Amino acid sequence: MNKILIWSVTAALAGFLFGFDTVVISGADKQLQLLWHSSDAFHGSVVMAMALWGTVIGAIFGGIPTNKIGRKKTLFWIGILYFVSAIGAALANDPYIFAFFRFIGGLGVGASTIAAPAYVSEIAPADKRGRLVALYQFNIVLGILVAFISNYFLKDIGENAWRWMVGVQAIPSFIYILFIITIPESPRWLLSKNRIDEARKVLFTIDPLANIEDFRDEASENGAVKHENIFMKKYRFPLMLAFLIAFFNQFSGINAFLYYAPRIFEEAGLGQNTALLSSIGIGITNLVFTLVGVSLIDKLGRKVLMYIGSVGYIISLGLVSAAFYFDWGGLSVPVFLFLFIASHAIGQGAVIWVFISEIFPNHIRASGQAFGSSVHWVLAAIIPSLIPVLFSEIGPSVVFLIFTLMMVLQLLFVMFLMPETKGISLETLSENLTNKNTNKDDFKKTASARVL
Template sequence: MNTKILRWSLIASFAGFLFGFDTVVISGADKTLQILWNSSDVFHGSVVMAMALWGTVIGAIFGGFPTNKIGRKKTLLIIGILFTISAAGSALSNDPFVFAFFRFLGGLGIGASTIAAPAYISEIAPAKDRGRLVGLYQFNIVFGILCAFLSNYLLSDIGPNAWRWMLGIQVFPSIIYTLMAFSIPESPRWLYSMLRIEEAKLIFDKIGSKEDVQSILEDLDNNSNSTPLNENIFMKKYRFQLILVFLIAAFNQLSGINAFLYYAPRIFEEAGLGAKTALLSSIGIGFINLIFTLIGVYLIDRLGRRKLMIFGSIGYIFSLSMVATSFYLNWTGLAVPGFLFLFIAAHAIGQGAVIWVFISEIFPNHLRASGQSFGSSVHWVLAAIIPSMVPILFTSFGVGNVFAFFAFMMVFQLLFVIFMMPETKGISLEEVSKGLINK
């Protein structure tokens, strides 16, 4: 594997670390903030806890515009700045509305990163290594999640302002990422789509890519009568890609993954664990997530996207069903943490490893950011709605029923993978998109 491509992919994928850290770090401050600001379950869930996710929705919906207009690199730089401001502002906030505003800015960074980073990496990666390289983004997400859980645990006993340190420590990796992003080149495929062909060729020469760049030129020629200005992802010819992106993004959140990550300590306490043990169990979740994400990234270009999704779906169905059963039958001890560890493993090796790779592969070059934006928007709208409803759903319907619903949804995901999802392993981006048009 070309070392320059690997280095640039690692730098771009580090946006995923900030994504993972920012998403989960709030779990350590969950109950403290609700008590501090005397918030109701509805206000706490939908404003204090979920405001970053609503920012993520906006970032996902509109992040395709800067990614397309000013390029992948500049968008990645803006993302780093947003994370830096968000971390500092959240830590210094003394009011729930000010806190929510700065968390919203971090959400914008998360949403935009799910578009710009996978698109950038997929466009510089050779076909044979694309899954693993784009998978680095997901690896960094779960590494960030693990670091957030670990950081929260280590900072939990430093005093009443521990939550400020939990949130503020993210300033340091955000600054490091922003500085590193200056050193990467622009995506050559984006330059081609902007007809800056000579600049793109220079970058391909610089990285020594063996990709057939002529196929990119041919793709541009074939679409010369349908430029990005008058073509969009909602046209009939792209309907199948749109359905694929919608379903994989929707099922990702209908597994309950974000609801669980946001409220892991609370769920463990509901299962009978003490507060400190619950927080420690959350670190275990982070380790399991990291290990099985590594396995998924290792296998994605060997077994393919579909097989990993099938393995993950079966693991989802079993583990979520057993979590629901544990709450129905009042099993105590390590039953619930054990099944939730299995749930995280199933997610990491399946949806976690595949989603951002798959979404970044199936649209043509000039619509990739728009397709990525659509998939990210579906993902994050549900990721905002579901966690914000968790406190109410747990109270109204019971924890067991909520997890039973998630298990039921994963049966439909398994059917989707078996009957609809195409394999994209080892196929160039141009060939993938051409094969799916008008299908």
């Protein structure tokens, strides 16, 4: 188990770079707009959002290298993309070159949401899979916190502070590249490529008592259905689940808030320095409650955490909307947004990448994750890019009210559609979530009887 933990943590470090890359731009937000005299529309949709459009492309096509060259090699090249992006963006002298290198980093983010959860889910025991895959999310929020702290300490080093803010990511990227070389390939991927001896060695290291024939039988079945794809009728239920959980994740407003946290706090009446300090508080809250979510995901289950998160979303976002509408001022907005972040961390944040990595069969897992990640990142690119315009046109109170209403719909999704996947083997989930067992009551009965 120690080796599995080490390998899982190593793969999940892709999440640290994901979180750092996503949020580090928030510290440079206003500096870059002033430096290049950008309009709100250009700044939001090009300078700030180009990394997210890279993430969309990475998520759409990330399943291809994850399937073709393997989980490990894909993770290695993701590290290269992060490194190149950090150096290039730091040296950029105009918004277009800056946006190009941010796009390169976005490719790494998108691909990492497929390769890292797939890798960890395929080496993890069923009863510990939730916690181990959730390490990816933990690393995301750790990267977010470190980015906020880094931005705060680098903000006063001169007019080129933004270069240091985005360029410092090259250091953890290089360390990650070195670490990823030390992990083995996923045994399930090796079996899917008929590399039996290599798979046997990795499986023996994971669990000396594991019966490779069980995995070989499943891999053989996969080999017989190479023509299948995620859009076939029998996979529409897991496809719908992946779409909805990704859709609601972004319509909570989480990425819009993380990208513009200092700006939102300033809109609420806080000074620039206080706004940046409040951003660090957001990072700490995110980290603490992600730890809570990770510790509970295999005990309470994915669905219970989503209930908790959904209710917390509705309360916190409703209060943020009211605070802007009634101009409550002071620390009310930061306090309500801390509650919002806590709700996200314990619910969607802890669950989304675990859940999507579980609900598709092995032979189409990377493709299924690519679909779920693509939905997530298309919305993550569109919504934050609209925030500057929406804030100026309809105001923050209306924006946060829309997010609140969307979270009411998420609560209904959790109540009536979302199955529990806690403690069930990937192979059993594959069987139960295909067309023949999409009835929710049938799923519960079959799954509970076959928990490993």
